[in-house]
Amino acid sequence: MSAVTLEKQLLFLLSKVEEIDSNKLIKIFERMGNTPQIVRNGLSKLKKQNYIISINRSVYRITPLGEEVLASYNVRRDFYSKHWNGKWYIVLMEIPETLRKKRDIFRRKLIQLGFGQLNKGVYIYPWDVTSEVMNVIDTLEIEDFVTILTSQEFLLNNISTDGEKGANKASEIWKIEEINTKYQQRFEQFKTELKPVVDKLIQTEAPDELTITAYYLEIEKMINELLDIDPMLPPEFLPGSWTGTKILSELTRTQEAWGRFCCFLTKK
Template identity: 35%
Template sequence: MLSVEKTMLFLLSKVEQMGAQQFVEIYQQRGYTSTYIRNALSRLKKEGYIASPSRSWYQVTAAGLAYIMAINSKPARYQEQWDQTWDVVMLEVPESERKKRDLFRSALLQLGYGPLYNSVYISPWNYRNEVAAQIRKLELEGKVSILQGQFLEGSITPLKAQSIWQLDKIHTLYQEKSDWLQQEFAPLMHEALEAGQPLQLFRLYLQMGEELSGMFMTDPYLPDELLPDDWSGKRVLQQMKEHAATLARAIPEDSFYTPFIR
């Protein structure tokens, strides 16, 4: 799922339902076209994350809410104590179902699993319920196994974790986000806070939401024992969340946008 689709899903989870035109009006302010937004809604509906109770109106489904909760809960892993156990997902999906296999692998990666071997994925955190939901959704029963345990041989060291999850690339991405915050976003946010215009504040809130969503889906949020000593993810992530919270607080209570941020 793209980060913009996730923020759309998040907005929809805050209200009973929304019309396609409402999405278009909000996201056109962010530079997205009507066609892009309507196609994104169609993809979310096709994937079962939203439903359409009437023409051009949408509401989030139970699967959509579960997805949001799973992805948005990932950063909290940084505060958890790891019990040294691993979740292992093994799959054997035939080539005739390659599309399902690719979708399942993509879901595993977004949850934070890393590829240990071909068709074997591991995570230090428990996402078994979320994985089971994906198995049911994609009708892969009997083709996926989920195990939990510890490594007796070939344990995962920080160096090995860096390779499995490509932590060097994620570290670079966080550094880029830090530069972007200081050089681009912070000045725009300062201007918006000074002006106090709800739409301008909400646009920046959405922009930060998309940036956060992208990191939520990219970062596996590994325990400290597996992270490099110079890992900047926690610090940068906290800064991004604080910026979003500042923008949310600045939007007046009686604004049209308030239900989407409270």
């Protein structure tokens, strides 16, 4: 588990409790292959960033800032439940070669937010994440090289829906089939590697709460990996073979069910 993922999962777990002792956190993350020192380092970093506080020795609680940061990680988590108003958000970038590093970072951030590349320097997305885009622009100080506009109409070569002919196919702009395959691979991993183990644990007289929590976090990690690559397009742009929505729903439902066996996860 990378340091960034560890810190993100620490925040996620802390968001589910009123407070928690570091020894319990260490035991949970040890079951996920982390050393106690790595967990302590993660907690220390989060504390320095004011994302968590220590209310007394070795007992931690997430701060309002930590809650905001965690929410920013999950900006696309609910787009499948929203109705699309037909508006496209378009980013035009012409960042000079002298700022190549910033250009590469900005391009990568756009893709992470869900944008697809329409043409060189032109990125498009059906959902409004302009505040997140503006935050990246401000951080990189590239406002002189970026234009953002919206449109509900294409006069030529609109974004093609599933099965529709056209030069700008949504399936190609966002590489939908590749994402669909990744969903299926991760779901197969869930069914063969995670679910059988937890099902067996749950059936015991005294389920190991900490181990179940570790698997609970493994599902969270899997969900986030999928959300990182899924642009969550409106249904008309998705193929009939699309499995992402169903798989996300199943993973989320299972995670919630497992969470009920971890009594300490429910905030007071």
